[in-house]
Amino acid sequence: MMNTWVCVGSVDDIPRGEGRKVALGDLVVAVFHLDDGRFLAVDHHCPHRRGPLADGLLCGKTVVCPLHGWKVDLDSGNVHGEGAALRTFPAEVREGRIYLSTREVLLTR
Amino acid sequence: MTKQRLVVVGNGMAALACLEEIYRRGGPPQAEFEVTVFGAEREVNYNRILLSDVLSGKKNTEEIVLNPLTWYAERGIRLHLGEPVAHLDVQNRTVRSAGGIEASYDLLLLAMGSVPFIPPIKGVEKPDVFTYRSLEDVRVIRDRANRSQNALVIGGGLRGLEAARALAELGLEVTVAHLMDRLLEMQLDGQAAAILRRQIEELGIRVLLGHCADEILGNGATEGVHFTNGTAREADLVLISTGIRPNVALAQEGGLEVRRGIVVNDFLETSVPGIYAIGECVEHRGKTYGLVAPIYEQAKTAAAALCGDQSKPYTGSVTAAKLKVAGVDVVSMGNFLADGAACEEMVYSDPTAGIYQKVVLQGGRVVGGIFLGDTALSGRIFQVLQSGEDVTLQRKGLLRGEGGVPPASVMALPDEAVICGCMGVCKGTIMAAIQEHGCTSREAIAEETRACTSCKSCGPLLDQILQQVLGGEYVKTAQQPVFCGCLPLDQTALRTEIKVRGLRSATEALRALGNGVGCAVCKPGLSYLLSEVWANDHLEERQHRFINDRVHANIQKDSSFSVVPRMYGGVTSPEELRRIADAAERYGVRMVKLTGGARIDLLGVSKADLPRIWADLGMPSGHAYAKAIRTCKSCVGTDFCRFGVQDSISMGIAVEKAFEGLYTPHKVKLSVSGCPRNCAESTVKDIGLVGIQGGWEVYVGGAAGMKVRKGDLLCTVETREEALAASAKFLQLYREEARYMERTYDYVERVGMETIQKVVLENPDEGSALLSRLNQSKALAQDPWLEREHPVHPRQFEDLIPAPAGASDESQESEVRSQGLEG
Ligand code: SRM
Numbered sequence: 001m002m003n004t005w006v007c008v009g010s011v012d013d014i015p016r017g018e019g020r021k022v023a024l025g026d027l028v029v030a031v032f033h034l035d036d037g038r039f040l041a042v043d044h045h046c047p048h049r050r051g052p053l054a055d056g057l058l059c060g061k062t063v064v065c066p067l068h069g070w071k072v073d074l075d076s077g078n079v080h081g082e083g084a085a086l087r088t089f090p091a092e093v094r095e096g097r098i099y100l101s102t103r104e105v106l107l108t109r
Numbered sequence: 110m111t112k113q114r115l116v117v118v119g120n121g122m123a124a125l126a127c128l129e130e131i132y133r134r135g136g137p138p139q140a141e142f143e144v145t146v147f148g149a150e151r152e153v154n155y156n157r158i159l160l161s162d163v164l165s166g167k168k169n170t171e172e173i174v175l176n177p178l179t180w181y182a183e184r185g186i187r188l189h190l191g192e193p194v195a196h197l198d199v200q201n202r203t204v205r206s207a208g209g210i211e212a213s214y215d216l217l218l219l220a221m222g223s224v225p226f227i228p229p230i231k232g233v234e235k236p237d238v239f240t241y242r243s244l245e246d247v248r249v250i251r252d253r254a255n256r257s258q259n260a261l262v263i264g265g266g267l268r269g270l271e272a273a274r275a276l277a278e279l280g281l282e283v284t285v286a287h288l289m290d291r292l293l294e295m296q297l298d299g300q301a302a303a304i305l306r307r308q309i310e311e312l313g314i315r316v317l318l319g320h321c322a323d324e325i326l327g328n329g330a331t332e333g334v335h336f337t338n339g340t341a342r343e344a345d346l347v348l349i350s351t352g353i354r355p356n357v358a359l360a361q362e363g364g365l366e367v368r369r370g371i372v373v374n375d376f377l378e379t380s381v382p383g384i385y386a387i388g389e390c391v392e393h394r395g396k397t398y399g400l401v402a403p404i405y406e407q408a409k410t411a412a413a414a415l416c417g418d419q420s421k422p423y424t425g426s427v428t429a430a431k432l433k434v435a436g437v438d439v440v441s442m443g444n445f446l447a448d449g450a451a452c453e454e455m456v457y458s459d460p461t462a463g464i465y466q467k468v469v470l471q472g473g474r475v476v477g478g479i480f481l482g483d484t485a486l487s488g489r490i491f492q493v494l495q496s497g498e499d500v501t502l503q504r505k506g507l508l509r510g511e512g513g514v515p516p517a518s519v520m521a522l523p524d525e526a527v528i529c530g531c532m533g534v535c536k537g538t539i540m541a542a543i544q545e546h547g548c549t550s551r552e553a554i555a556e557e558t559r560a561c562t563s564c565k566s567c568g569p570l571l572d573q574i575l576q577q578v579l580g581g582e583y584v585k586t587a588q589q590p591v592f593c594g595c596l597p598l599d600q601t602a603l604r605t606e607i608k609v610r611g612l613r614s615a616t617e618a619l620r621a622l623g624n625g626v627g628c629a630v631c632k633p634g635l636s637y638l639l640s641e642v643w644a645n646d647h648l649e650e651r652q653h654r655f656i657n658d659r660v661h662a663n664i665q666k667d668s669s670f671s672v673v674p675r676m677y678g679g680v681t682s683p684e685e686l687r688r689i690a691d692a693a694e695r696y697g698v699r700m701v702k703l704t705g706g707a708r709i710d711l712l713g714v715s716k717a718d719l720p721r722i723w724a725d726l727g728m729p730s731g732h733a734y735a736k737a738i739r740t741c742k743s744c745v746g747t748d749f750c751r752f753g754v755q756d757s758i759s760m761g762i763a764v765e766k767a768f769e770g771l772y773t774p775h776k777v778k779l780s781v782s783g784c785p786r787n788c789a790e791s792t793v794k795d796i797g798l799v800g801i802q803g804g805w806e807v808y809v810g811g812a813a814g815m816k817v818r819k820g821d822l823l824c825t826v827e828t829r830e831e832a833l834a835a836s837a838k839f840l841q842l843y844r845e846e847a848r849y850m851e852r853t854y855d856y857v858e859r860v861g862m863e864t865i866q867k868v869v870l871e872n873p874d875e876g877s878a879l880l881s882r883l884n885q886s887k888a889l890a891q892d893p894w895l896e897r898e899h900p901v902h903p904r905q906f907e908d909l910i911p912a913p914a915g916a917s918d919e920s921q922e923s924e925v926r927s928q929g930l931e932g
C-alpha cells in the first residue's frame with residue numbers, strides 16, 4: 001500500500017504536554033507532544049459530540065476531551081470504557097519536523 | 110467424601126450473591142461443593158443497577174463488573190457464559206444448555222431474573238425498537254443512539270426514566286410516554302410525581318402522561334410512535350420499558366410449581382426438593398421483587414439452606430426503592446400511598462425547591478414514606494419502618510430530623526439493621542469488614558461488602574461507623590480527603606510539602622509527591638495550589654491547565670470560544686460599547702449577549718482570533734472562564750437612586766479592581782448594593798456588600814446557582830475601607846483553606862462562620878497577615894489577555910499548518926520512505 005507522509009510543522013509548534021489540530025483536506029487530526037517527547041496523532045473530533053480533542057488535557061498518553069471528559073488513549077485510539085475508537089495516525093519526527101502518515105486519507109477518500 | 114454438585118442457572122446479581130455467601134460460610138459442613146454456573150449473557154456478573162451510567166457513558170463496562178473471571182477461577186467454578194439452560198430434567202436431575210452442555214446436579218439453584226414485558230404494540234419487531242435489561246441491550250442502544258436524534262421511551266417507571274436521562278445525556282431529544290396519569294406510580298403519589306415531572310422537563314426531557322402506544326410507525330425504519338388517543342410522535346429510536354415478568358419458562362418446563370413467579374417457601378426451596386430459586390424469578394408468600402436489597406436477603410437465606418443451615422427463614426422484605434432520576438434523589442418505601450384504614454400522612458412539600466417528604470403512619474407506627482429531592486431523613490425513617498417501633502411520642506419531629514426520631518447513634522442499631530438499602534448490606538457485615546478485614550475507609554468497605562456502591566446515600570452512615578470503631582485515627586484521615594489518587598496527600602499536607610520542598614511547578618510536584626503523571630482532576634487543582642502557595646511566583650506550566658486557562662476564554666460546544674471583557678461594577682461607556690460593536694463585527698461574532706453577571710459576552714470566536722479581538726477591545730479579561738474573581742454587580746446607588754444610602758457604583762468598581770486577576774479555589778462572584786433593597790442581589794454572592802445608613806454589611810457564602818444559599822453576615826462596619834478589608838481577609842482565607850472546586854457556600858458551611866469570624870475579625874495579627882499575603886499575590890497578578898503580545902508559547906493560539914498538498918516536501922518524503930519507515 002502506498003504511504004504518503006505529510007509534514008505538519010516543526011516540533012516547536014506544539015508545546016510539550018499539549019496538542020494541536022491540523023486540517024488535511026477533509027481529515028482533521030489532533031497531534032500531541034507527549035511529556036516523554038513522543039508525538040502521537042488521532043482524529044481531532046471526539047466521538048461523543050465532536051469535542052476538539054487537540055484542546056484536551058493530556059495526562060500521560062491519555063487525552064481528556066474538553067467538553068464532557070471522555071478519555072482517549074492516544075496509542076490505540078480507544079475511548080476508555082466506550083465501544084468507540086478513533087483512528088490513529090502514525091507520526092514521525094525527522095530533523096525537527098513532524099510527519100504524519102496520511103494512508104488513512106487515501107483510504108477514506 | 111464425595112462433593113455435592115451444585116448447578117446454578119443464571120449468572121446475575123442474585124446467583125452470585127448466593128455463591129459469595131456460600132463461600133463466605135466455607136461451604137456446607139459435610140462436603141464441599143462442585144459448582145457449575147450457566148449464564149445466558151456473555152458477561153460475568155455485573156452490577157445491573159449501574160447500567161444507565163454505562164448507557165450515558167459515565168462508566169465503562171469494567172467499572173460495573175462485580176465478579177471478574179478470576180473470581181470464578183480462584184474458586185474452581187465451572188462457568189458457561191453465553192449458554193442459556195434450555196432443559197430441566199427433574200427425574201434425572203440434569204440440565205442441558207441451548208448449546209448442548211449437560212450437567213447433573215445434587216442441588217440446583219435457579220436465578221434467572223426476569224424478562225422485559227412488552228405490551229401489544231404493532232411493529233415492535235422493528236430494528237430501532239429496544240428493551241433495556243442487559244449490557245448487550247446497552248451496547249445496541251448506544252450504537253443506535255450515535256446516529257439518532259429523537260428517542261421515545263415508552264414507560265415512565267424507574268428504569269424508563271433512568272434510560273431517558275442517559276439518552277438525554279447522550280445528546281438526544283428525549284420524550285417519555287407513560288400510560289398512567291403520573292410518573293413512577295409504583296413509587297410516588299401524585300404530588301411527588303408532579304414535582305419530579307417538572308424537574309425532568311427542566312432537563313429538556315418531554316413527558317407525555319396518559320399515552321398508550323399502539324403502533325411503531327415507519328416503513329421499514331422506525332419513524333415514530335402512534336398512541337391510542339390518535340396522536341403520534343416522531344422518533345427514530347424507541348425504548349420499551351413497561352415492566353418486567355419473572356423468567357419462569359425453564360421452571361414451567363421442569364414441572365415446578367409456578368404462579369406469577371417460581372413458588373418458593375421460607376427457605377427459598379421450590380416445590381421440588383433439592384431445587385432452590387431466588388431473585389426476580391421467584392414468588393415468595395405471594396410477592397415478587399424487582400430490587401436488589403430483598404433479593405440479597407433471599408440469597409443469604411438460600412445460601413444457608415444450601416449449606417444445611419435452616420436456622421433463619423426468609424419471611425419477606427419491606428422494600429425501600431432508592432433511585433436517582435434526572436439527578437433527583439428519590440426514596441419510596443412501604444405503603445407510600447397510605448392505602449388502608451386509619452392511615453395518616455405527614456407531608457412537607459416545597460415544589461420550588463424540588464423537595465417533597467412524606468411519612469405514612471398507622472396506629473403510631475411508620476408504614477410508608479416518600480422522599481424526593483432531600484432524602485437525608487429517609488434512612489432513619491426506613492429503620493423505624495422496619496423495626497415497627499411506636500413513634501407516637503416523636504411525631505412532631507419526624508420530618509424535621511430533630512428531637513423526633515432520635516438521630517440515634519448508628520452504633521445503637523442491631524447488627525441486622527440495613528445500612529445500605531440498595532445493596533441490602535446490614536450493619537453486622539460492615540462491622541465485620543472493619544474489624545475482621547481491616548477496612549479503614551468508605552472505599553474499602555465498598556470493595557469488601559458492596560455497600561455504598563450505588564446511590565451512595567449511606568456514605569455518611571459508613572463514616573459514622575468507621576469513626577466509632579476506629580476512633581481518633583479515622584477522624585483525622587476522614588476530615589481531609591486525599592487530594593487525588595495521583596497525589597495521595599490531603600490538601601493541607603500537600604501545601605506543606607510544596608512549601609517545605611520548594612516545589613514550584615506542577616511537574617516537579619507530581620514527580621516528588623505523586624505518580625509523576627497526574628490526571629484531569631488533579632492537574633488544574635495542583636496548578637492553582639502552586640500559584641496560591643507561591644503568591645503567583647510559581648513556575649506556570651500551561652499544559653496542566655484546562656483549555657480555558659490556556660487560552661483565557663470559555664470553550665463552547667462547537668469548539669469556538671466566548672469572550673467576556675471586564676466591565677468594572679457593570680459600568681460601561683458609549684466609547685467602550687462602540688469598540689465592542691466594531692470588534693463583534695470584525696470577527697464575525699455569532700451573538701452579542703448580556704450575561705447574567707451584568708456584562709457583555711461575545712460568543713463564537715475562533716481560537717486563532719482571540720489575541721486580535723482582545724487587542725481591538727482594549728479591555729481586560731473578565732475571567733468568565735476561570736476559577737477566579739468573576740463579576741462585581743452593582744446597583745445605581747446614591748448617584749441616581751432616590752433610596753440609595755451608599756455609593757454602590759464606586760464601591761463596586763473599587764472592590765472589583767482590588768480583587769481582579771486573583772485566582773481562587775472556585776469562582777468568586779461579587780456584588781455591591783446601595784441600600785437594603787439589595788437590587789444587585791448581594792446576599793446571593795460569594796462576597797456581597799449591602800449599604801445601610803452609616804455603614805456596610807458584608808455577606809459571604811451566598812449563591813444562586815445549583816445551590817441557592819443566602820450569604821452569612823460576616824460583619825457590619827462603618828467605612829468603605831473596613832468593608833473592603835473584611836472582604837479581602839475573607840477572600841484570602843478562602844483562597845488558602847478551601848478545597849479546590851469548593852465554592853464559598855460549601856466552604857463556609859464546612860468551616861463554620863464562627864471560626865471564620867474569629868480569624869477575620871477578632872485576630873488582628875492573623876487578619877493583617879492574610880491581607881499582606883493577598884497583596885503579594887495581587888502584586889504579581891496580571892491581565893491574562895496581555896498574552897496577546899507575550900504568549901507563553903509563540904504558537905499558543907494557533908493550529909498546525911500542513912505543508913502544501915502535493916508539494917509535501919518530495920525530498921523529505923522520499924527520504925523517509927527510503928529509510929523504510931512503515932505507516
Ligand atoms: C455567560 C453566562 C450566562 C449568560 O449568558 O448570562 C454563564 C455561562 C456559563 N456558566 Fe454560569 N454563566 C453566567 C452567570 C452565572 C450566574 C449569575 C451571576 O454570576 O450572577 C450564576 C449563578 C450565581 C452563582 O454562581 O452563585 C451562574 C452559575 C453557574 C454554575 C453553578 C455554580 C454553582 O456552584 O452553583 C455553573 C457550573 C459550575 O461552575 O460548575 C456555571 C457554569 C457556566 C459555564 C461556564 C459552563 C461551562 O463550563 O461551559 C457557562 C459558559 C457558557 C458559555 O458557553 O460561555 N454557571 N452563572 C453568565 C456569565 C456571567 C459573567 O458575566 O461572568
Ligand SMILES: Cc1cc2nc3c(=O)[nH]c(=O)nc-3n(C[C@H](O)[C@H](O)[C@H](O)COP(=O)(O)OP(=O)(O)OC[C@H]3O[C@@H](n4cnc5c(N)ncnc54)[C@H](O)[C@@H]3O)c2cc1C
Nearest residue numbers: 119121122123148149157193194221222388389399400401
Ligand atoms: C436498568 C436497570 C436499573 C435498575 N436499577 C435498580 C436500582 O436502582 N435499585 C435496585 O435495587 N434494583 C435495580 N434494578 C433491578 C436489579 O438489577 C435486579 O433486581 C437484579 O439484578 C435481579 O437479580 P437477579 O439475579 O434476580 O436477576 P438478573 O440480575 O437479571 O440475573 C439473571 C441472569 O440469569 C440469566 N438467565 C436467564 N435465563 C437463563 C437461563 N435459562 N440459563 C442461564 N442463564 C439465564 C440472565 O441472562 C441474567 O444474566 C435495575 C434493573 C435494571 C435493568
Ligand code: SF4
Nearest residue numbers: 665666704705814815
Ligand atoms: S449558560 Fe449556564 S445556565 Fe445556561 S446552559 Fe450554560 S451552564 Fe446552563
Ligand code: FES
Nearest residue numbers: 046049051065068
Ligand atoms: S464531545 Fe468529547 S466528551 Fe463530549
